Amino acid sequence: MPPILPDFSNSVKIKYVKLGYQYLVNHILYLLLIPVMVGILIEVLRLGPDEILSLWRSLHFDTVQILCSSFLVIFIATVYFMSKPRTIYLVDYACYKPPVTCRVPFSTFMEHSRLILKDNPKSVEFQMRILERSGLGEETCLPPAIHYIPPKPTMEAARGEAELVIFSAMDSLFKKTGLKPKDIDILIVNCSLFSPTPSLSAMVINKYKLRSNIKSFNLSGMGCSAGLISIDLARDILQVHPNSNAVVVSTEIITPNYYQGNERAMLLPNCLFRMGGAAILLSNRRSHRWLAKYRLVHVVRTHKGADDKAYCCVFEQEDKEGKVGINLSKDLMAIAGEALKSNITTIGPLVLPASEQLLFLMTLIGRKIFNPRWKPYIPDFKQAFEHFCIHAGGRAVIDELQKNLQLSAEHVEASRMTLHRFGNTSSSSLWYELGYIEAKGRMRRGDRVWQIAFGSGFKCNSAVWKCNRTIKTPTDSPWADCIDRYPVHIPEVVKL
Helix, strand or coil: CCCCCCCHHHHCCHHHHHHHHHHHHHCHHHHHHHHHHHHHHHHHHHCCHHHHHHHHHHCCCCHHHHHHHHHHHHHHHHHHHHHCCCCCEEEEEEECCCCHHHECCHHHHHHHHHHHCCCCHHHHHHHHHHHHCCCCCCCCECCHHHHCCCCCCCHHHHHHHHHHHHHHHHHHHHHHHCCCHHHCCEEEEECCCCCCCCCHHHHHHHHHCCCCCCEEEEECCCHHHHHHHHHHHHHHHHHHCCCCEEEEEEECCCHHHCCCCCCHHHHHHHHHECCCEEEEEEECCHHHCCCCCEEEEEEEEEECCCCHHHHHCEEEEECCCCCEEEEECCCHHHHHHHHHHHHHHHHHHHHCCHHHHHHHHHHHHHHHHCCCCCCCCCCCHHHCCCEEEECCCCHHHHHHHHHHCCCCCCCCHHHHHHHHHHCECHHHHHHHHHHHHHHCCCCCCCCEEEEEEEECCCEEEEEEEEECCCCCCCCCCCCCCCHHHCCCCCCCCCCC
8 A cells, every 4th residue: 555645734734824824915015025126226236336426417407397396295295194184092091990889799689689579580580590691790880779679760860870980980081191171172972871951961061161162972872882983973073173182981871771670681781781981082182192092093883773673673662561671682693793794894904914805805706606605714803903892791792702703712801801890881891891901911012902892773883993002000990909810710600
């Protein structure tokens, strides 16, 4: 028998072959230009001094030609720099840390559920099963009004929670950045379910006595992705108004939205949503270029509201007893997957290296022409980003994105630990996750961050940031007193 040929797939490490391919494709332009430049340099060095001098004298320059050429260069440069979008910097941000008096351990939550839903033990059992598999820890917090039995979701209590969360985050932001209230040119507040009159943005203006010509906006009803919508809005306004500061406040007020009925689909948010908020300072001032933590690179928004199922999958409504709550559809994960797919299709060409785009294109052409059963190529987004901040909407959301994007446990660590420590804080969860990465000392200059959020409607929004400077471990973040014990092991089921 002839000797069996060696298995080259085992003898050659495919990983290094792929790395070589990526380096070749991503640097093809440089690899082509370098030999040309070397060849030109060698030819110039071969010329003698007399030949170079005679070549220079053979070039005839006319004064008018020189002036016209100079004017043309200056004109083109001016047009280019005037039409170039202004750079948007994230100077710093602050996350609200609830007091320990608001802590809701599992035992407290379940005791309250049994007392509030004493006539419906099946609903209590359902909440217990959800909590056991939720990925939340023992230190998440709910506002004071929810600690009463029964809860007291009054307008006064809701305003009190809003003031506590928003003012605390704003005070922390002022302290960290040295920003004065009169220096704020643009204010954007987003809160999905609590929209009082006067608005929350007016409440902030009144508290800090902001300028009368401030451009203020209040976004409501836009779900957990509203934080990135606010960032996109701030970016657009900063493109129009030079030398300006914008403050974005993202939060969700829990007090008036705690469901006290028996519908299972509407009890789910009670188990996941917790107190939280963040204040972010954005600027287009050149003076912030070296002080800012991050630079905004891209914002991509995807809206699936034209589809009826997508529109209704997260829906505020009354149950049979007339009690208002948020109904989460069983189709939520499938709809989120479709929204993510559309968002990735848009953001991929903006961020992926040429090697990944070429592989994706070749696979797409192969499926169209040769065999539609070919497995589609999933681009490796780890080639485009060092850090991922996936909205901590729940364990299932994080699991699905980790699986579909082929991410490692470390890539989703910030999302899982944020869900464990703070719960689902809605639109502000992305900033707790970014804070976790910083608290771990992992953020280096040049690192790229991908924030992904989902919201009612149905929306999937992405933001891409690039780190301006290596960030030292902050001492004033909400993670400061607990980061040493993270990451923690989160079991599939916590028996209660």
